[in-house]
Amino acid sequence: MTIGDAKKLCPNLIFIKPHFKEYMKYSIKVMDILKSFSPDVEIFSIDEAWVDVTGCERLFGSGVEIADKIRYRIRKELNITASVGVSYCKLMAKMASDLKKPDATSVINREDVPKIVWPLPAEDLIGVGRKMKVKLNEMGIFTIGDIANTPLKVLEQRFGKMGRYLWHFSNGIDNSKVSSAEDKAKGIGNSITTPRDVKTYGEAGEVLMALCESVGKRLRDNGLEGNVIEIMIRTKEFISFVRQRKIYNYTDTAFEIHNEAVKLLRENWNEDIPLRLLGVRVTGLRPSEGFKQMSFFEEEKRIKNERIERCMDIIREKYGYNSVYRASLMVNEVKSLINIVSDDEWKPMNPFNKGGGNL
Amino acid sequence: MWFTCEKELLENAINTVQRATSNKTTYQILEGILIKAIDNKVVLTATDLDLGIETYIKANVNKNGAIVVNSKLFGEFIRKLPNDIIMIEVKDNNVFIKCNKSEFVIVGNNPDEFPSLPSINENTMYEISQDLLRNMIRQTIFAIAQDETRPILTGILFEIKDGMLNFVALDGYRLALKSESIESSQNISAVIPGKTLSEISKILEPSDDIVKITFTPNHILFTFENTKIISRLLDGEFINYRQIVPDEYKLRVKVSKNELLDSIERASLLAREGKTNLIKFEISDDKMVITSNSQIGKVYEEIEIELEGEGIKIAFNSKYFVDVLRIIDSEEIYLEFSTSVSPCVVKKCDSNNYIYLVLPVRL
Numbered sequence: 001m002t003i004g005d006a007k008k009l010c011p012n013l014i015f016i017k018p019h020f021k022e023y024m025k026y027s028i029k030v031m032d033i034l035k036s037f038s039p040d041v042e043i044f045s046i047d048e049a050w051v052d053v054t055g056c057e058r059l060f061g062s063g064v065e066i067a068d069k070i071r072y073r074i075r076k077e078l079n080i081t082a083s084v085g086v087s088y089c090k091l092m093a094k095m096a097s098d099l100k101k102p103d104a105t106s107v108i109n110r111e112d113v114p115k116i117v118w119p120l121p122a123e124d125l126i127g128v129g130r131k132m133k134v135k136l137n138e139m140g141i142f143t144i145g146d147i148a149n150t151p152l153k154v155l156e157q158r159f160g161k162m163g164r165y166l167w168h169f170s171n172g173i174d175n176s177k178v179s180s181a182e183d184k185a186k187g188i189g190n191s192i193t194t195p196r197d198v199k200t201y202g203e204a205g206e207v208l209m210a211l212c213e214s215v216g217k218r219l220r221d222n223g224l225e226g227n228v229i230e231i232m233i234r235t236k237e238f239i240s241f242v243r244q245r246k247i248y249n250y251t252d253t254a255f256e257i258h259n260e261a262v263k264l265l266r267e268n269w270n271e272d273i274p275l276r277l278l279g280v281r282v283t284g285l286r287p288s289e290g291f292k293q294m295s296f297f298e299e300e301k302r303i304k305n306e307r308i309e310r311c312m313d314i315i316r317e318k319y320g321y322n323s324v325y326r327a328s329l330m331v332n333e334v335k336s337l338i339n340i341v342s343d344d345e346w347k348p349m350n351p352f353n354k355g356g357g358n359l
Numbered sequence: 360m361w362f363t364c365e366k367e368l369l370e371n372a373i374n375t376v377q378r379a380t381s382n383k384t385t386y387q388i389l390e391g392i393l394i395k396a397i398d399n400k401v402v403l404t405a406t407d408l409d410l411g412i413e414t415y416i417k418a419n420v421n422k423n424g425a426i427v428v429n430s431k432l433f434g435e436f437i438r439k440l441p442n443d444i445i446m447i448e449v450k451d452n453n454v455f456i457k458c459n460k461s462e463f464v465i466v467g468n469n470p471d472e473f474p475s476l477p478s479i480n481e482n483t484m485y486e487i488s489q490d491l492l493r494n495m496i497r498q499t500i501f502a503i504a505q506d507e508t509r510p511i512l513t514g515i516l517f518e519i520k521d522g523m524l525n526f527v528a529l530d531g532y533r534l535a536l537k538s539e540s541i542e543s544s545q546n547i548s549a550v551i552p553g554k555t556l557s558e559i560s561k562i563l564e565p566s567d568d569i570v571k572i573t574f575t576p577n578h579i580l581f582t583f584e585n586t587k588i589i590s591r592l593l594d595g596e597f598i599n600y601r602q603i604v605p606d607e608y609k610l611r612v613k614v615s616k617n618e619l620l621d622s623i624e625r626a627s628l629l630a631r632e633g634k635t636n637l638i639k640f641e642i643s644d645d646k647m648v649i650t651s652n653s654q655i656g657k658v659y660e661e662i663e664i665e666l667e668g669e670g671i672k673i674a675f676n677s678k679y680f681v682d683v684l685r686i687i688d689s690e691e692i693y694l695e696f697s698t699s700v701s702p703c704v705v706k707k708c709d710s711n712n713y714i715y716l717v718l719p720v721r722l
Contacts, residue, residue, distance in 0.1 A: 246506075247506070248530075289635050291721055294700065294718040296598070
């Protein structure tokens with residue numbers, strides 16, 4: 001439910017600002033607890049992770065015992081609840097963790113897949129989004145079991161690679177490894193769910209600027225530059241898509257990232273569709289070289305902006321991120337977003353979504 | 360339709376028109392070649408709606424007619440046939456191709472669905488030799504923009520001004536300008552898509568045969584031998600390139616083109632490894648030092664030069680130098696510099712019909 005919908009139903013509803021910094025602090029503490037059980041911990045999002053406990057049985061007991069120990073420690077040390085799924089592969093472990101919430105251990109054994117997973121609605125399977133659900137329903141497929149019992153060929157013909165994945169997943173086949181190795185950052189990005197619908201290029205451009213500033217700063221902080229600019233938008237109807245373009249010269253400045261992001265947005269979005277979420281990401285990264293190819297066009301503007309951004313970096317380092325921002329962001333409430341932006345890493349929920357996560 | 364012709368003639372004609380067939384299209388018909396038999400001629404046409412090529416060959420036509428065949432399939436089959444007489448016959452949309460003991464039948468498409476090329480009144484004509492046109496394209500086309508940020512820059516400016524024909528290409532970081540005198544009192548300025556010129560340059564022969572050029576507000580027509588090439592022009596105003604080319608310099612270097620090219624190519628080996636392409640010039644008195652550093656090693660190159668003016672330290676993307684040194688047709692060249700953040704102008708020592716300008720890298 002969106003904030004707007006909630007307000008309609010309940011006009012006196014009180015809204016509380018989220019505390020991302022606090023969330024991050026707790027997230028790190030939870031992950032530390034997980035890492036004390038096994039070195040193989042793959043962090044999937046702020047509150048989800050996989051732990052491979054193969055070989056840890058002698059130290060901590062069976063999978064179920066370890067799961068209970070993890071829940072106990074999280075509750076005792078941090079006073080929060082957690083649900084844990086125990087299974088033979090990552091996919092089923094995630095499904096198991098969703099079976100019972102908020103504070104429980106659930107188990108799915110290989111032979112239990114038909115009994116436990118198959119009766120669930122198709123959309124509970126990872127990879128089945130809203131659009132996919134509709135398409136599956138049209139084919140008479142309503143449960144995960146229906147997918148599993150549809151011939152692989154049929155799904156492949158209809159959905160291609162995706163069909164193959166779905167068939168394997170629904171049959172409980174997932175051979176991916178829990179990889180603790182921090183992925184070498186493929187991209188740096190930020191996204192934000194806006195407090196109000198974004199309805200004009202002007203507003204969207206401002207939100208993008210706030211995002212680009214954060215992305216640019218993070219690129220510079222990490223000594224990286226990239227040559228692929230990617231935007232992600234989600235409409236009010238929760239339809240989201242990603243568009244990207246390669247640019248000729250590597251960049252690490254908000255100014256250039258923003259230039260390209262706005263172009264991509266204008267080419268792919270009409271103002272009459274309200275937006276809920278905007279994201280910007282830079283990929284094609286390489287270590288920053290510290291030199292720039294000069295151009296016949298807008299060279300002075302570019303140099304000026306590089307100086308401005310470098311100067312802002314120094315001010316922000318000394319006085320905090322919010323101590324300075326662009327005048328263009330002062331007019332609207334966008335500046336209040338900057339705070340959130342700096343913490344909210346772009347992590348697409350759906351691992352099949354181009355650009356993030358792996359399964 | 361029913362005709363016989365020599366395999367080699369047909370193969371060459373297919374190779375020519377095939378350059379205009381589109382590979383990625385939603386109109387299936389555009390993946391085809393229109394074949395038309397009229398009297399003693401067979402006319403082949405292909406187009407992707409931006410570029411259209413039409414050529415004809417001599418043939419023995421028994422029955423006039425037309426058909427559209429899939430360009431790739433048809434072309435490959437003809438290519439693989441022995442050098443002999445080919446017979447092509449169309450019966451109810453089936454195209455029968457016979458040569459010696461081979462027979463091939465493919466389904467054709469309705470020729471009425473094939474878009475006709477824009478008709479152009481062949482009035483204002485400019486004439487230049489195939490070889491010259493080929494060279495003008497070759498010496499400029501590498502500098503067109505590869506991305507669509509400014510669509511106009513994906514083309515080459517064709518400009519006739521005061522008896523000079525100028526070809527100009529620029530991508531924001533460098534500029535190539537090639538000039539030749541031409542007999543014409545009329546001035547004209549049009550921007551021709553890079554793809555068109557790239558395909559034309561592959562069809563042109565290094566010969567003195569004449570190419571006729573005609574313009575309409577939206578199209579350009581090249582006519583040579585049996586072939587006509589029609590292309591859409593790019594919309595919009597080209598960048599005022601004269602403003603970009605500096606007419607003064609602080610120092611000028613005279614250097615052997617081949618020595619410079621060899622040195623830069625060696626230096627760029629390392630620059631390429633580091634994905635940066637960065638090379639540094641240090642010019643002083645009678646030598647030019649070229650260096651390149653990357654994580655895996657260093658290069659040091661020294662070249663003898665003649666220097667007018669003070670020395671300079673400046674850095675470039677090596678690709679931009681290699682590109683021009685590979686095509687410039689002069690043994691000795693001038694490099695003109697002003698400051699380490701202003702363009703370097705490359706000129707031929709023996710002629711002023713070519714100017715290349717490249718912007719440095721800010722360190």
